[in-house]
Amino acid sequence: MIQAFFGGAASLRSRQTAMDVIANDIANVNTAGYVQRDTDFSDLLYDSMVRPENPSYANELEGSGAGVDAVVADASAGSFVQTGSLLNFAPRGEGFFAVRDAQGVVSYTRDGTFTAQPENGAAVLVDAQGRTVLDAQGNAIAVQNGVPQTQPGVFAFAFPQNLTALGGSLFAASASSGAAQVSDEGVLQGAYETSNVDLSSEMGNMIVTQRGFQMNARVVSTADQIESYVNDLH
Structure with a gap:
């Protein structure tokens, strides 16, 4: 369950970074010569846990969420x-x-x-x-x-x-x-x-990023609720 907190929190941070990049692009849509930035994501470390009570899980990996690999410039020409x-x-x-x-x-x-x-x-x-x-x-x-x-x-x-x-x-x-x-x-x-920012594309990216942020926030919230239920059983 702790892994759900870590993975959810890491993905929340990466989505927030992506949202900041998108917001900066939109703010500079009228800035002459502005070059659009894009956020690249990558998986964080995977864990493998040995469970003697269930050996079939020995080769299964648990993810730690997604992180920002890089914020890169799109040097394609504007108008x-x-x-x-x-x-x-x-x-x-x-x-x-x-x-x-x-x-x-x-x-x-x-x-x-x-x-x-x-x-x-x-x-x-x-x-x-x-x-x-x-x-x-x-x-x-x-x-x-x-x-x-x-x-x-x-x-x-x-x-x-x-x-x-x-x-x-x-x-x-x-x-x-x-x-x-x-x-x-x-x-x-x-x-x-002019700026090479595609405003319609950036608005679409913003919606997708917001949904990703909301889903990861729900992961953290659900993990917290389950943790609370488990604690109440003791």
Whole structure:
């Protein structure tokens, strides 16, 4: 009976994590360049208990519920919105733009709603938070008379689903994503990419996740009732 508590509680935690991921996706449905996240589940450890009074149970396994294996990014492309601005770019394929903050830390995004910002007497291309947009060689992009002098670099990863989410549409490379490699898929100028969140799919996922949460809560509640009945027999 104790196993029912453990398994139910573990599955409740995993369903709550999945619900948080879905809620974050829905909240960012209108965030430019946002990349949808998906929750992967896996079985937790199985136990095998020796029961001398019933040897036929010797090879039976008892599960411990389901846990979150990983929260992964879906790097498939969203829709393009034409703006006509020469400062806006959309990455083709599944690549990312590279941006560098004031501390020199490079991160990656699909949000191409860039602007020009004065820097050292000139103007450079920056993202909405003021991070410097980099070209394929890792250099800042000069802007003259409202026109970028080079295009933003597009970078691909061997396993983009394993990028580390930093919030919003920003990611960092991780050991499991692989290092950033320059992509030849190119960019679309005068447009930006919208979020790739499929709202109807996310609403369906939310309903399924809620049902899973309710069922596991019932497992814990039923186990508690049975435990109470057993205790009353003593």
